[in-house]
Amino acid sequence: MKLKVLLTGLAAALISFSASAAIEPYVIKFSHVVATDTPKGAAAEFFKKRAELLTKGRVKVEVYPNSTLYKDKEEMEALQLGAVQMLAPSLAKFGPLGVKDFEVFDLPYIFDNYDELHKVTQGPIGRSLLDKLEPKGIKGLAYWDNGFKVFSSNKPINTVDDFRGQKMRIQSSKVLDAQMRALGVLPQVMAFSEVYQALQTGVVDGTENPPSNLYTQKMHEVQKYVRVSNHGYLGYAVIVNKKFWDDLPADLRGQLEHAMGEATEFANRIARQKNEDDLEAVRKSGKSVVFVPSDAERNAMKKALVKVHEKMDDRVGLDLVKAIYKETGFDPNKM
Ligand code: LMR
Numbered sequence: 001m002k003l004k005v006l007l008t009g010l011a012a013a014l015i016s017f018s019a020s021a022a023i024e025p026y027v028i029k030f031s032h033v034v035a036t037d038t039p040k041g042a043a044a045e046f047f048k049k050r051a052e053l054l055t056k057g058r059v060k061v062e063v064y065p066n067s068t069l070y071k072d073k074e075e076m077e078a079l080q081l082g083a084v085q086m087l088a089p090s091l092a093k094f095g096p097l098g099v100k101d102f103e104v105f106d107l108p109y110i111f112d113n114y115d116e117l118h119k120v121t122q123g124p125i126g127r128s129l130l131d132k133l134e135p136k137g138i139k140g141l142a143y144w145d146n147g148f149k150v151f152s153s154n155k156p157i158n159t160v161d162d163f164r165g166q167k168m169r170i171q172s173s174k175v176l177d178a179q180m181r182a183l184g185v186l187p188q189v190m191a192f193s194e195v196y197q198a199l200q201t202g203v204v205d206g207t208e209n210p211p212s213n214l215y216t217q218k219m220h221e222v223q224k225y226v227r228v229s230n231h232g233y234l235g236y237a238v239i240v241n242k243k244f245w246d247d248l249p250a251d252l253r254g255q256l257e258h259a260m261g262e263a264t265e266f267a268n269r270i271a272r273q274k275n276e277d278d279l280e281a282v283r284k285s286g287k288s289v290v291f292v293p294s295d296a297e298r299n300a301m302k303k304a305l306v307k308v309h310e311k312m313d314d315r316v317g318l319d320l321v322k323a324i325y326k327e328t329g330f331d332p333n334k335m
Contacts, residue, residue: 025057027059028051028059028060028240029083029085030047030086030087031064031069031078031086033067033071034066034212034216035065036065038212038213039146039267039271041065041216042266043266044088045063047259047263050258050259050263051255051256054256064084066193071191071192072089073096076096080136084241085241085244086238086240088236088238089237089239093171095172097133098136100174101132103315104175105233106173106232106233108231108308108309109232109302109305109330110233111328112330116327117235117328118268125324138239139245141238142237142238142263143238144238144271146235147233149208149230149234150209150210150214151227152208153168153225154225155206155225156225157206157227158291158297159300160304166206167188167205168188169187170190171189174312175316176232177189178308179232182308192217196222200222207223211278214278220285221288223288225289226289228291231305
């Protein structure tokens with residue numbers, strides 16, 4: 001009798017152990033540095049919903065927004081170490097990883113609009129850039145849009161000359177460093193999470209970002225002037241730890257790819273409107289003066305900045321720059 005009880009108990013324990021092992025979900029920690037109410041923040045939440053639904057709960061996605069888990073540089077290291085599984089860093093942040101090519105997206109005025117950009121991000125050039133991440137233990141899944149950048153500062157930025165001598169925060173891209181220097185600006189690399197305070201305390205005079213980041217971080221409250229320059233693009237590569245990804249059961253990977261496809265479509269659908277709405281909100285707040293340059297003023301800035309392309313050929317690769325020109329029809333000699 002005793003043996004029977006023991007065996008029954010053992011069998012029950014085994015069943016419950018294997019059942020709990022079977023239902024233990026795979027966890028994707030998705031860390032990012034922006035607010036939830038931004039194109040990237042909203043798309044991360046969208047991905048979570050769809051991924052959990054399509055995998056019927058076998059995958060759990062935990063989204064950590066606003067640098068709550070890691071700041072810019074740390075999150076890249078955390079991904080490689082497997083402390084988080086998914087990120088969507090801006091394309092300007094891949095240099096320190098040793099993949100400088102992504103800084104091509106930072107070249108001022110290289111894309112005039114989202115259509116031109118999508119020819120690159122949704123075509124073979126975009127794919128081949130993502131493939132360059134694999135030797136770093138990273139798999140690139142998709143590109144998500146944010147938008148075109150505005151300049152902001154506590155000093156006037158109406159003319160190109162106004163920029164001279166100002167201090168501005170940049171992301172870790174050497175192309176952005178060259179862009180600022182072409183304007184006579186002293187660039188300062190800084191984590192996104194530190195920008196608001198640096199602007200508030202005067203550590204830097206200004207910065208650049210699409211309106212969605214400016215507004216959701218309340219940077220406009222500590223910036224007197226905003227110039228709607230649309231001088232460059234800011235977007236993201238969604239990346240995963242390659243080992244984690246490759247080790248997933250194939251059916252789950254397929255479902256996650258599907259969810260990522262939907263999230264990408266969602267991100268790229270909302271990005272433009274979100275930036276338009278947030279620029280309008282900045283205007284309405286009355287906290288900073290929003291200046292929209294005339295065609296002549298825009299051309300003056302373009303003239304000052306397009307020379308950065310040639311300067312940075314070596315950094316990002318001349319062949320890549322030419323391939324993008326061919327795809328978009330950009331002509332650096334045409335103003
Ligand atoms: C920045 O650091 O300015 C942006 O890249 C933040 C982001 O992820 O949009």
